[in-house]
Amino acid sequence: MATALNEIYNPGFQATMGAIPDAYRPTANEEFMNPVQLAYFRQKLLSWKDEIVRESRDTMVQLKSGPIREADVTDRASSETDWSIELRTRDRQRKLIAKIDAALRRIEEGEYGFCEVTGEPISLARLEARPIATMTVEAQERHERQERISRDD
Numbered sequence: 001m002a003t004a005l006n007e008i009y010n011p012g013f014q015a016t017m018g019a020i021p022d023a024y025r026p027t028a029n030e031e032f033m034n035p036v037q038l039a040y041f042r043q044k045l046l047s048w049k050d051e052i053v054r055e056s057r058d059t060m061v062q063l064k065s066g067p068i069r070e071a072d073v074t075d076r077a078s079s080e081t082d083w084s085i086e087l088r089t090r091d092r093q094r095k096l097i098a099k100i101d102a103a104l105r106r107i108e109e110g111e112y113g114f115c116e117v118t119g120e121p122i123s124l125a126r127l128e129a130r131p132i133a134t135m136t137v138e139a140q141e142r143h144e145r146q147e148r149i150s151r152d153d
Helices: 002-009 013-017 035-064 073-109 124-129 137-152
Strands: none
Touching: 035 073
16 A cells, blocks of 8 residues: 555655565664665655545545434534544644655655754654654754743743
């Protein structure tokens, strides 16, 4: 599936970024953000985006199936609350897609995996856990401290 997505979004992808071996996981023993690592993270991001889009389509199908038809007022309120939560989740995922697209652009521009503040490499463990990360853990912590201080003023 991810390979098909890669070919749709960028037909020359495998040739330019390198093939991904089966069961591949980036390690610190290889050159940072080599073509195989870039291909790995690109595939990971595209798969994540595809999953979010599929879930959104499922939600849209459910919404189009008609209004909530609960006879009991309490059941209706519960269903409306569930839908409200579902729609908020979809909104957060819409914003996440924008971050995924930005990460994919960084891959194309050769900036992926490097902190936007310090220029240092972002750890592979952090990118594995959060492939849309734009800062090292240390830079992110500083940023969050600054945000708290700014809010408190």
